[in-house]
Amino acid sequence: MSRLHVSLPGLNMKNPILPASGCFGFGKEYAKWYDLSVLGGITIKAATLEGRFGNPTPRVAETESGMLNAIGLQNPGVMKILENEIPALEPFNIPILANIAGSTEEEYIEVTRQISSSPQVSAVELNISCPNVKEGGIQFGTHYESAADLTRKVKAVSEKPVYVKLSPNVSNIVEMAQAVEEAGADGLSMINTLVGMKLDWRTGNPILANKTGGLSGPAIKPVAIRMIYEVSQKVSLPIIGMGGVSTAEDVLEMMSAGASAVAVGTANFVNPYVCPEIIEQLPKLLDEIGVENISEMTGRSTKQWKTPLSSR
Amino acid sequence: MKKHLLNITSNIEIARNIFEMKLTGPGVGSMTTPGQFLHVSVGNQSSKLLRRPLSICDVDQERKEVTLLYRAQGEGTKQLSHKSAEEVVDVLGPLGNGFELAENDHNRKALLIGGGIGVPPLYYLGKHLKKKGIEVTFILGYQSIEDSFYIEKFKDFGETIVTTVDGSLGIKGFVTDAMKNVVEDEPVIYSVGPAIMLKAVEERAIGLRGYLSLEERMGCGIGACFACVCPTETRESGYVKICSDGPVFKMGEVVL
Numbered sequence: 409m410s411r412l413h414v415s416l417p418g419l420n421m422k423n424p425i426l427p428a429s430g431c432f433g434f435g436k437e438y439a440k441w442y443d444l445s446v447l448g449g450i451t452i453k454a455a456t457l458e459g460r461f462g463n464p465t466p467r468v469a470e471t472e473s474g475m476l477n478a479i480g481l482q483n484p485g486v487m488k489i490l491e492n493e494i495p496a497l498e499p500f501n502i503p504i505l506a507n508i509a510g511s512t513e514e515e516y517i518e519v520t521r522q523i524s525s526s527p528q529v530s531a532v533e534l535n536i537s538c539p540n541v542k543e544g545g546i547q548f549g550t551h552y553e554s555a556a557d558l559t560r561k562v563k564a565v566s567e568k569p570v571y572v573k574l575s576p577n578v579s580n581i582v583e584m585a586q587a588v589e590e591a592g593a594d595g596l597s598m599i600n601t602l603v604g605m606k607l608d609w610r611t612g613n614p615i616l617a618n619k620t621g622g623l624s625g626p627a628i629k630p631v632a633i634r635m636i637y638e639v640s641q642k643v644s645l646p647i648i649g650m651g652g653v654s655t656a657e658d659v660l661e662m663m664s665a666g667a668s669a670v671a672v673g674t675a676n677f678v679n680p681y682v683c684p685e686i687i688e689q690l691p692k693l694l695d696e697i698g699v700e701n702i703s704e705m706t707g708r709s710t711k712q713w714k715t716p717l718s719s720r
Numbered sequence: 721m722k723k724h725l726l727n728i729t730s731n732i733e734i735a736r737n738i739f740e741m742k743l744t745g746p747g748v749g750s751m752t753t754p755g756q757f758l759h760v761s762v763g764n765q766s767s768k769l770l771r772r773p774l775s776i777c778d779v780d781q782e783r784k785e786v787t788l789l790y791r792a793q794g795e796g797t798k799q800l801s802h803k804s805a806e807e808v809v810d811v812l813g814p815l816g817n818g819f820e821l822a823e824n825d826h827n828r829k830a831l832l833i834g835g836g837i838g839v840p841p842l843y844y845l846g847k848h849l850k851k852k853g854i855e856v857t858f859i860l861g862y863q864s865i866e867d868s869f870y871i872e873k874f875k876d877f878g879e880t881i882v883t884t885v886d887g888s889l890g891i892k893g894f895v896t897d898a899m900k901n902v903v904e905d906e907p908v909i910y911s912v913g914p915a916i917m918l919k920a921v922e923e924r925a926i927g928l929r930g931y932l933s934l935e936e937r938m939g940c941g942i943g944a945c946f947a948c949v950c951p952t953e954t955r956e957s958g959y960v961k962i963c964s965d966g967p968v969f970k971m972g973e974v975v976l
Binding site (some may be wrong): 430431432433437438440441453459461462465466467468469470472473474475479482484580625626674676677678679680681 | 773959
């Protein structure tokens with residue numbers, strides 16, 4: 409078995425790298441740039457029950473070491489994703505993590521039921537943290553009880569393991585993680601974007617048509633590291649870490665904080681080849697620090713201390 | 721599709737805040753279609769992450785040199801304007817679908833209409849059309865004489881009509897003010913500029929065939945992030961992605 413191999417519920421990955429949801433479409437655009445079979449897995453763009461057009465443009469704005477987006481969950485709807493998008497990934501033979509979203513509990517449940525029944529889908533990622541839609545999304549992700557309740561209901565119908573994607577826009581992410589763990593989640597994805605805003609100083613108007621958007625990119629990596637570090641000590645669920653990762657060094661840092669696998673998002677826009685380049689670089693970095701298997705990296709930061717450093 | 725590292729051969733200000741950057745490298749060999757764009761990294765990728773979509777203004781295949789014109793307006797393009805010859809620029813492309821010439825366009829006149837920083841791609845297009853023996857007329861719109869560029873160069877390919885908003889050069893007004901007489905020849909329209917201008921051009925060109933190239937803030941530039949969508953009534957999905965389905969669309973295809 410390869411030294412980069414990692415194993416998480418439903419996700420048997422030859423390396424810990426997968427593109428993050430929303431930053432990679434359904435894969436076919438990037439398949440024009442490289443062979444996707446090198447990836448550890450792929451997270452596909454959020455599916456809702458019906459097709460959604462999303463928000464008006466402009467939908468992106470650049471910020472220091474990051475970017476704001478307010479796409480608004482544009483997607484063709486779960487049926488078309490099952491018919492057209494997921495089958496197109498078959499030749500690459502990599503685990504598929506299917507991100508699901510909705511406006512109501514019923515929608516989340518129905519999308520999960522449909523998408524998790526696809527033999528090609530390895531696991532689902534419950535998106536309760538999208539900051540850019542008026543209904544659903546983050547509403548479920550900022551109240552412990554509704555998050556737990558939704559997790560329980562989605563778990564009940566899902567044929568595949570369920571990862572809950574947590575929002576950083578909460579006062580206590582540890583309690584949120586504990587709530588969804590207790591509700592039966594199989595894993596966590598963290599973090600989604602931080603809500604932010606950018607104005608045109610000349611006019612005073614927001615750049616984004618949606619006014620606010622989700623901040624991603626290197627600017628948020630320290631937040632992600634801190635949250636993964638805290639949560640990983642308080643829950644026993646595996647964590648797919650994400651938030652500003654753009655280099656192999658970032659991957660190992662995030663694994664040290666407690667992640668078992670790492671998703672790369674915004675960096676794909678900067679460099680379409682970033683995922684394969686990171687994967688190629690990882691063995692060299694492991695050699696440099698004398699680590700044989702990458703899975704040993706997970707949670708190193710806390711293993712070195714007798715009591716958790718976290719103050720929470 | 722590919723990422724290329726190109727060497728800057730020159731990067732100079734040719735009008736107020738308008739820069740002409742010439743780049744060379746083997747990657748230029750693939751840049752053969754007018755209307756396509758390069759997704760350009762402006763430099764420091766840790767602070768300015770996103771690439772800038774810059775349309776191809778001209779290509780010299782013998783010298784393997786591509787010309788990009790851009791307006792140094794925000795921080796990113798200002799950074800780009802500070803780069804000097806011999807520096808390397810990281811670009812993706814050519815991206816998007818450029819201007820396609822339908823068979824029945826060949827015996828028609830062409831009217832190329834550009835506004836502001838939408839003017840540059842018309843240069844490479846005009847060059848192509850002239851080479852095919854098509855009679856080309858340009859209408860180029862600028863804010864004022866200080867913002868105008870490339871007018872003499874455009875004249876090499878056809879009649880060039882200039883409009884400025886303040887009247888300091890050519891006809892006072894907008895590009896549409898210069899359209900009245902020329903549309904009588906029923907030319908094929910090719911237009912690049914802000915959506916509001918394209919909409920006005922479309923309204924003045926009812927009954928004519930033509931192509932519009934759209935501008936929008938982009939994320940990935942390759943169709944994955946859904947940042948640069950535009951509504952359409954002609955496709956089942958209800959939208960097009962400007963970066964990968966466009967940036968050039970048939971007139972009437974998208975809702976402006």
